[in-house]
Structure formats: C-alpha cells, structure tokens
C-alpha cells in the first residue's frame with residue numbers, strides 16, 4: 001500500500017477482478033484508478049520499468065519505450081472513449097442522432113420521415129458523424145507523481161467525481177503539472193518541473209468555460225456538476 005500501491009498490479013495482474021484490471025500483456029497493465037477524478041479514469045502501468053524512475057529519465061535512457069507507451073496509451077484512450085459512449089451516448093445529442101438514424105434504416109417501419117427530419121445527408125448514404133469521444137480523453141503524467149511506479153493517466157476531462165476532494169486534485173490535472181504524453185521526449189524534466197512548481201497555488205479555472213473560481217473549491221465543484229450535464233449533452 002502507500003506509495004508502492006501500484007506495484008501489486010504489475011506483479012500479478014491476474015489476481016485482480018476485471019472491474020479493476022482492464023487488460024494486461026507482457027509490457028503493460030491497464031487498471032481503473034481507485035479514486036477516480038473524472039467519470040472514467042484509468043492508469044496505464046508499464047511493467048518493465050524499474051520502480052521509482054521518472055518518465056523523463058526512462059525516455060532519455062530508453063527511447064523505444066516512449067513509442068511503445070504512446071502506442072499502448074492510444075489503445076487505452078480508445079477503450080475509454082468507447083466507455084464514455086456506452087455511459088453517456090444516449091444523453092449526447094450527436095451520439096443519439098447517429099444512433100437514431102442507424103436504427104431507423106434497419107427497422108422495417110417507415111424510416112423516411114425520421115431520416116428527412118434528422119439527417120438530410122442520409123440521402124447520399126451518409127450517416128451523422130456522431131460524437132468523437134476520444135477528443136474528451138486526456139493522456140499524460142503528473143510531473144511529480146505521488147505513486148512510485150510509473151503510471152500514465154488516461155481519463156475523461158469532466159472532473160466530475162466524488163473523489164475529487166480538494167484544489168490540488170483539480171489543479172494536478174488542469175495545469176501543466178499534468179504533462180501530456182505527447183510532449184515527450186523533452187530535454188530536461190527538472191527544468192520542466194521547476195517551471196510549473198507553482199501549480200498547486202494557482203487559481204481554480206473551469207476546464208470547460210474558463211471561469212476563474214480563485215480558491216473557492218466548493219463553488220468550483222458545484223459549477224463542475226453543471227458543466228458535466230452540459231458536456232454530456234454535446
């Protein structure tokens with residue numbers, strides 16, 4: 001437990017139930033975060049990296065690792081996107097429209113009215129594009145992580161979760177303390193960390209509309225709940 005709590009998943013992923021370990025292979029284990037900070041929050045754990053080594057160092061000494069980690073994270077990102085679609089697709093205007101048009105074309109009834117009304121482009125055999133849920137998923141690492149085993153966060157960007165309990169939680173995912181996996185490789189991790197060392201004292205700023213809540217975390221929480229409803233409906 002404690003700072004080494006992620007080690008058990010790497011050592012024996014088969015010992016965990018499928019609602020905790022999503023999948024694993026020789027090189028990675030994908031798990032659900034035990035204290036999710038968003039509606040869907042997963043972690044990608046590399047298995048062949050020494051414990052207590054930082055992303056910046058691994059990437060420097062093992063460039064092939066970065067490519068492998070980015071490819072694996074892209075896979076997990078698609079899984080998270082699919083899960084968002086399963087959870088919220090019915091509430092989403094664009095997801096639901098696509099589904100209705102798909103349903104109407106396969107039903108034996110008269111689909112024409114629905115199609116005409118909802119999707120003029122259907123005449124050319126096109127479907128509404130639906131919602132790109134992958135755009136709602138963030139992939140990255142904390143530049144100064146609390147857990148010892150290297151882990152990559154893959155999470156939806158809503159920040160709507162009961163486990164989001166204080167300012168640090170929020171800012172750690174919504175300032176550049178959260179280093180997008182795509183910014184690697186970078187030359188000097190230490191410079192990066194120093195540059196962003198004030199992340200926890202910065203104002204709370206809504207990820208969706210940019211409203212500034214200063215230090216008022218409870219006010220931000222209420223606002224995030226409202227934004228969550230709007231976000232699902234996009």
Ligand code: 5GP
Pocket residue numbers: 005006031032033034035036141142144145146147148
């Ligand atoms: P970081 O070290 O990047 O700040 O984040 C560590 C993450 O691991 C946190 O999001 C935390 O909720 C999660 N976490 C801490 N302990 C456990 C655990 O035992 N199991 C799982 N699945 N997640 C954990």
Ligand code: ZN
Pocket residue numbers: 206207208209210211223227
């Ligand atoms: Zn907002």
